[in-house]
Amino acid sequence: MIPINYYIVLSAILFTMGVIGVLVRRNALIIFMSIELMLNAANLAIVAFARAQEITTGKPLFEGQIFVFFVIAVAAAEVAVGLALIVEIFKSKRSIDDDQMSSLKG
């Protein structure tokens, strides 16, 4: 038996590592990967909660899994558009360093 708290702490740690990646790295691709890591951490927490609920009530419960399925689908759509944007930015600026993306700054 694994306490559900273990899953929650693991999910919190993974989410925070994603936050660190967004804050610290300057490569736009790595920032994007960190966002994926955060999405995954949230998904893990959702599935863990769903499983705990399933055990408490004693009957199978699919809401959590279906929600995670939708999150995965939305993440796939997000990645397609985001990577297209990164490719465009690289074409016009020759760089994906996010410190250099300051063209709109006054």
Add this chain to the structure above:
Amino acid sequence: MTLELISFLVLAFVAIATATGMLVSRNAIYSALFLVLNFITVAVFYLLLGAPFIAMAQVTVYAGAIMVLFLFVIMLLGAESIAGEFNWRRATFPGLLALLLVIESTYLLIARARPSGEIAPPEAAVNTVNNLRDLGTALFNQYLLPFEVTSILLLVAMVGAIVLTQKEKRVP
């Protein structure tokens, strides 16, 4: 220490280690490969949690499709050479903030929400075709509308990606 707990701890170690590897590696390709390993570890967690369908979706969609897209873009841009490396001096303040975030989120989730109970391993019965069939039934009856909306969203994303990366912007 049961066998389950040991496997959980080993997997958790692998997940955290690969996430760290993704954060600190200098080469973007190594980052992407570390992230693939991390996604596969999370998929094994889903199996432990009795969600085989989500585990397979994780492997095929995340570790398969999404990360291959990432690798394509990295190699297309040649970004492995222009990647900035992990800056430890720049990381101290965000690191402190992140530590605060871990403490805060753990507190909120554990102390406030008080999730109780332990997660038993899925019995063999959970990982069978029945589970998948019930999941599919729920998905296509109760959640049919969100499913269709997702398909439209994917279509919009595909069209958007094609429009964004078009070579010539035709002026009417």
